[in-house]
Amino acid sequence: MFENLTDKIERAFKVLKGHGQITEINVAETLKEVRRALLDADVNFKTAKEFTQSVKEKALGRNVLTSISPGQLLTKICHEELVELMGGAEAELQFQGSPGIILMSGLQGSGKTTFSGKLANFLKNKKGKKPLLVACDVYRPAAIDQLHVLGDQLGIEVFSNKEEKNPVKIAEAAIQHAKSNSFNVVIVDTAGRLAVDAEMMDEIEAIKKALNPTETLFVVDSMTGQDAVNTAKAFNDRIDFDGVVLTKLDGDTRGGAALSIKAVVDKPIKFVGTGEKMDALDVFYPQRMADRILGMGDVVSLVERAQEQFDEEQARKLQKKIQKNQFDFNDFLGQLQQIKKMGNVKDLLGMVPGMGKALKNVDIEDDAFKHIEAIIHSMTPAERSNPALLNGSRKKRIATGSGTSIQEVNKLIKQFDDTRKMMKVMGNKQEMMKMMKQMK
Numbered sequence: 001m002f003e004n005l006t007d008k009i010e011r012a013f014k015v016l017k018g019h020g021q022i023t024e025i026n027v028a029e030t031l032k033e034v035r036r037a038l039l040d041a042d043v044n045f046k047t048a049k050e051f052t053q054s055v056k057e058k059a060l061g062r063n064v065l066t067s068i069s070p071g072q073l074l075t076k077i078c079h080e081e082l083v084e085l086m087g088g089a090e091a092e093l094q095f096q097g098s099p100g101i102i103l104m105s106g107l108q109g110s111g112k113t114t115f116s117g118k119l120a121n122f123l124k125n126k127k128g129k130k131p132l133l134v135a136c137d138v139y140r141p142a143a144i145d146q147l148h149v150l151g152d153q154l155g156i157e158v159f160s161n162k163e164e165k166n167p168v169k170i171a172e173a174a175i176q177h178a179k180s181n182s183f184n185v186v187i188v189d190t191a192g193r194l195a196v197d198a199e200m201m202d203e204i205e206a207i208k209k210a211l212n213p214t215e216t217l218f219v220v221d222s223m224t225g226q227d228a229v230n231t232a233k234a235f236n237d238r239i240d241f242d243g244v245v246l247t248k249l250d251g252d253t254r255g256g257a258a259l260s261i262k263a264v265v266d267k268p269i270k271f272v273g274t275g276e277k278m279d280a281l282d283v284f285y286p287q288r289m290a291d292r293i294l295g296m297g298d299v300v301s302l303v304e305r306a307q308e309q310f311d312e313e314q315a316r317k318l319q320k321k322i323q324k325n326q327f328d329f330n331d332f333l334g335q336l337q338q339i340k341k342m343g344n345v346k347d348l349l350g351m352v353p354g355m356g357k358a359l360k361n362v363d364i365e366d367d368a369f370k371h372i373e374a375i376i377h378s379m380t381p382a383e384r385s386n387p388a389l390l391n392g393s394r395k396k397r398i399a400t401g402s403g404t405s406i407q408e409v410n411k412l413i414k415q416f417d418d419t420r421k422m423m424k425v426m427g428n429k430q431e432m433m434k435m436m437k438q439m440k
């Protein structure tokens with residue numbers, strides 16, 4: 001759904017590749033691209049500007065660890081800001097009450113009726129509730145029929161009254177009906193118009209006042225781009241809703257609405273609709289949405305773990321040793337231990353974008369380093385710091401001592417030599433992970 005935005009942001013980050021440091025100039029360049037990508041995705045201008053400004057301030061204020069590239073760090077900051085922009089933590093739906101009352105608002109065609117059905121289904125199946133659907137569109141008999149069709153399909157009762165022309169009366173009667181028939185959530189679908197008009201606003205305001213709902217949701221079609229934000233603002237000014245439902249995120253949407261709405265009306269997105277079917281409903285998680293927008297596997301956690309585990313000072317010393325070609329088995333062991341501290345190897349590799357899928361059916365031992373460690377531990381200090389000493393009889397002794405074979409010892413020595421060569425040209429964590437994979 002966010003492919004376009006993701007591609008563009010990824011391209012923006014590429015500008016930073018090869019730069020060793022975050023500077024005012026390369027950050028500005030990258031963020032200019034990020035801002036352009038956001039605007040192209042229909043993110044509101046003010047929001048895009050504030051977003052990039054805030055990322056810039058944070059990026060310049062933060063130390064770059066040698067183990068993390070500036071691109072990775074900037075991605076992480078962008079991610080944090082995106083999550084913030086979309087409301088931080090997940091916002092829960094309030095549906096408790098006797099009965100809990102959920103009121104839908106929004107324009108015609110936004111997906112209110114479809115979402116009412118999806119939500120009723122969700123509350124019934126996932127939350128163990130007994131929901132009642134209420135059809136309050138007094139202008140379009142077809143809308144009432146549509147809700148009945150959905151209700152039949154889902155096995156959920158629908159309350160309606162085609163004779164009654166006052167939606168407040170219908171809703172009040174529905175609540176009475178719910179009370180006497182032990183429904184514990186009432187979902188009220190209301191009429192919309194093709195555009196915001198005074199009559200519709202008066203009506204929804206009157207319904208809200210009369211019902212005092214537990215939760216008022218504003219449903220909006222994400223494909224309407226900037227209009228989605230304007231409509232949200234008009235509804236919020238009038239009825240002060242509690243949360244937003246973004247529908248049609250499965251379509252060819254540019255997704256900007258998801259990023260701007262929270263910033264503009266300061267109300268959280270609670271659900272997203274991702275298809276016409278009744279189960280195409282997702283709870284909205286800002287964190288996951290940010291992951292998707294940045295197309296990031298789970299780079300964020302990877303960077304976080306690396307930040308926790310990598311010792312700056314040690315990394316610098318190691319870098320020097322590598323440059324002087326003094327990298328030995330003690331350093332090799334140290335590196336292994338650092339990587340191990342970051343967690344299970346398969347998990348770690350799975351966090352590298354694109355790698356998760358590739359590894360799905362690959363069996364990687366949890367303790368892939370056990371033999372390697374045993375071999376290094378069986379070496380004398382002199383052998384560890386001077387691998388050139390390792391002749392045939394020493395190798396034999398090491399194999400016996402570590403409970404491995406000469407072949408394994410030889411393999412490790414070869415890997416070590418290769419690694420030493422490779423490390424001269426790299427020295428960063430990502431490359432290290434690749435190397436670990438080859439060692440398997």
Ligand code: GDP
Nearest residue numbers: 108109110111112113114247248273274275276
């Ligand atoms: P209402 O007028 O606000 O009640 O809107 P409807 O619920 O009738 O939805 C309008 C159209 O959008 C219908 O054809 C729905 O099937 C479709 N629709 C609703 N939600 C989604 C969604 O999340 N994804 C897609 N692709 N279509 C949706």
